Amino acid sequence: MVCAPFTYHRPSSLRQAIALLQRLGEEAKVLAGGQSLIPVMKMRLAQPQHLIDLGGIQGLSYIREARGAVRIGALTTHAEVEASDLLKRRLPVLAETASLIGDMQVRNRGTIGGSVAHADPAADYPATLLALDARFKVVGPEGTRTVPASQFFPGPFTAALKPGEVVTEVQVPLPPQGSGASYQKFANKASRFAVVGVCAFISLNARGTIRSARLGVTGAADHPFRATAAEEALQGARPEERVFQRASRLVTQGVECVADVHGSAEYRAWLCQVLARRALETALARARGG
Amino acid sequence: MLCNIQVTVNGRSYASAVEPRLLLVHYLRDVLGLTGTHIGCDTSQCGACTVLLNGKAVKSCTVFAVQADGGIILTVEGLAKDGKLHPVQEGFWEEHGLQCGFCTPGMIMASYALLQRNPNPTEAEIRHALEGNLCRCTGYQNIVRAVQWASRQMAETQPTPAPRRRAGRRSR
């Protein structure tokens, strides 16, 4: 397979990259790890005139803890997230999620910034980043801003980026004591994307009831979403089977599930329910365990 | 517009002017004539094109040659040293880990990458690490054995052998 021709740019600084993006406008696409973009270019579903490769920019690949959050540089690969000791200690669910993306080779090239900017409705990261209430640091011609995950995925393959903007960092707040999270993925057996993936985050208060809970869902709808109705049902409740079951049933409330050869809308809705319950159960066990 | 790139492949340095859209796999095969790396799908599933780029297993059909500029690449042709097969290659031979041989270069490179990272993988770890490599001939059992064979062999030739999790071979 052969991509359509394009002009290649390899800026050495973020500023240069943004200037290029601004100048080239719609004709340009940003290339990070390329694991999503290159396949669609090979199929000629995308035929950008210009490709701006961020690979020449130093300092965008890191995982560090600062000011109550783990900060992950946009060009950090899935493999680096998967293997990070810091994440395994502080946010194991994120390393776990990364380990389920694609396959070893894809994880070696694909980046967290590229993944969230590509906003594939069946990608794994969005579910977990939604549940962890992550924020994305975005740099553009008008400066820097941060966008909460809950506002970052408005539609299919659409990230809340303005023209000329680039995701530079993913910020994940460190959860308080007594928290736990779990990502449950039902993989498309062909592509390894999620048919449905649900990440549950639970934080318990001292009495053992649920202080807060968040559920991020991918694969089910045309964009990743937070299951707010389910979250409300959990808030303040005792973490027990009945509550989890009720909450799980609310995951797809108001959501239109998508259908394709890997699952009808009805089946996806069912998977949301099953995976949400499993994710909640595991998250609870983890919250209690530490 | 052509771009100049410089890469080191199997220890040898190459400078080429390439179209930016040239895929690394086409660069290796058509420009350098290294046809050991194969193309088995268009969509990054099959892993036949797996090579090591800067020490990491990648699918060379999903990397532009320009992205590899300045990089160090290892392909299946560069694995044997001085006519001596690498233990991973030997393992595939010993355990009948290949039939038609088409997926084999990618399978060997992915296995090599796995053993660099995890010298003593369990069967489940091997199967997980090779999820990005498809084989239509073997049903994978002998590929798993091949990687286990290589793992044992490499442990024996290491100065400080890694602890062996499992002794002996599984019964057939």
Next chain:
Amino acid sequence: MVISKLVGARIKRKEDPRLITGGGTYTDDVRLPGMLYMAVLRSPHAHARIKRIDLGKALSHPGVVAALTGEEVKQVCDPIPALGPIEGMKLALRPPLAVGKVTHVGEGVVALVAESRYQARDALDLVEVEYEPLPANVDPERAMRRGAPVIHEHLKTNLAYSIKQSVGDVEGAFQRAAGTVKARLVEQRLIPLAMECRAVVAHYEPGPGTLTIWNTTQNPHVLRGFLASMLHLPENRIRVIAPDVGGGFGSKIDTYPEEALAALFSIRLGRPVKWAEERMENFQATIHGRGQLQEIEVAYDQDGGITALRVRIWADLGAYCQTFTHAIPTLTLTMLNGPYKIPNLAWELYGVYTNKTPTDAYRGAGRPEATYLLERALDLVAHRLGRDPTEVRRRNFIPKDAFPYKTAVGTVYDSGDYEGALDKVLRLANYTALRREQQERLQRGDRKLLGIGLSTFVEICGFAPNMPDNATVRVEPTGSVTVFTGTSPHGQGEETAFAQIVAEELGVPMEDITVVHGDTLTTPQGYGTLGSRTLPVGGTAVYQAAKTVKEKAVQLAAHLLKVTPDKVSYEGGRFFVEDIPDRKVSWKEVAEKAYSPPPELPADFEPGLLATVYFKPSNFTFPFGAHIAVVEVDRETGDVQVVNYFAVDDCGHRINPLLVEGQLHGGIAQGIAQDLYEEVVYDQNGQLLTNSLMNYAVPNPAMLPSYTLEASVTPTPVNPLGAKGVGELGTIGATPAVVNAVADALKPLGVDPAQVQMACTPERVWRLIQQAQRRRR
């Protein structure tokens, strides 16, 4: 032939050193000076008239050298032939490019060549084609009804052929039956998906007027003959080379349009032309496998004895008859008896054209379809009678002492011990313990249900009495040996297996033997590698040629040793005379003398030490076995995983058990793949929805189990090797075993086993569970 230290040994493959170092040569690795690259524009429609084709822009694109349309090709090239059409059938042969009309998504419309791969691809986007879409036939059962849009108008119908027959007293048996069961089963279409896509390099040299074709083919000689007739060239001016071939599984038996198109361009332009299929093209332009809709009705007595079968099959042929498209479903009919002595059978088979990619041979080719419908039906009978599936099988097996056995459908089985294989696999799997675990899980209410599925089966292999094959064994003057075979491997390891046979017979070291295959210039006319025939037919020819050479060598040695041949012994590379150990002559000396005969040899001694032998088997071979699949079904999501797989297979004598096990592993894997993962899906307009590996799930290493194998050995009397062939055995056994296991797991939930269909995808299984639960409420 006796099993000795070489034959029957687990010998590492001779092929591997080149393949594990990147030193193999596959077709797309062939590069010739001045080579052009071909690309094919394919139809986006399932069924449409071609109104207009404009090549102007494409031809003026940089690097583009020439282009061809179907109308142009038609003037100089005939459609692709089909082998052995069924008498009276309506034959729709495939033209290399569509003429007037496209009949399936992916059918070639325009071919063009350019200086580079990339330029050729770019130019495809510049070809303008105007289509008038027509309604499409997707379902074979509907396509044969009156009023369905006719695909090939000159045939006036989509029904290519129908076969209706019966033996015994089927009606009477159904009337007298203690009970009957009925099922409608789907053999979904599959993508064969050899890891190497197809490719061709065509090189016409105007001087000598020869055309050389490198191709990903399983049978170079058949391709040569087809090309000669299509292109009107003398066969002896065409040389077909099958270099290393990256798997085939049947899909590379066919001659395809691109071989002819590349040849046409090369002839016209005097330059070599390469075409390499892309994977997404492969999904549309290479044959599909299976594609049958089956109805089966079974009459049984109160002990579970099967007294009659009624079978009705709709075969989805796709848009054209390729090499064996029409013949594959008829193989299902030859094996309707399976390993059982069913006396009364009636069958109907409808071969129907549809607006889809043609189907043809895919590993098993017609026989998994037979095994599947029988084994599913036997389980239904067992379920109805409340008996263990093993009991019903034992009740119906053809007994061990009944061979050769002519089944009611008329097929003559060579040898077998079906109950022996069943006993073995039950022990191997520890069947009783598995059943116990299954009950324990149920009592505990585990989320994951255990299912145990059985398949006892026999297949028809070793093609065929009307497809002889050959070998030349040539001892070179230095004593090394070259073997030439008309079979054409693509992963089976016959360079090793054939070398073993020759090494054993001639006492020559393995490393001194070279096996040459896949080149019509050097190897004698053969039928290639398909239908599990390579060893039983081609291997037998090798064995017999080696024997002939050996006899001549003994004769020559006798002359040199001045004794009669009966006094000559041969061991360790030396001929010697019994009782006079120093009177000896080495293999090498004999080889040398064969080509430079000393004066003392009789005048009528023909120099040389080589032999060519054709072997024509008297019958097919009938390998068999018994498999047990153990699956876990997640009762919440419907997800199925095969957790254990036990297989006892009998392919007669095993020349190299390592290779046999490799074939079985891969075969079982492909069976499991059909059972659980793979399924070609077309929408109602004939659009191919599963068009890449993004949406067609070929199992990766984490999706398949380890296999536990044990051999059963019942030699065939059909050839002196006693070998039956093993390439398809695993697939044929596995296809029903896993689905029976899924049905078994779901029974306690109230799911009707007859409703379980391939592929047992999570959603399909989940729906069955949901329906059963709704019924129970």
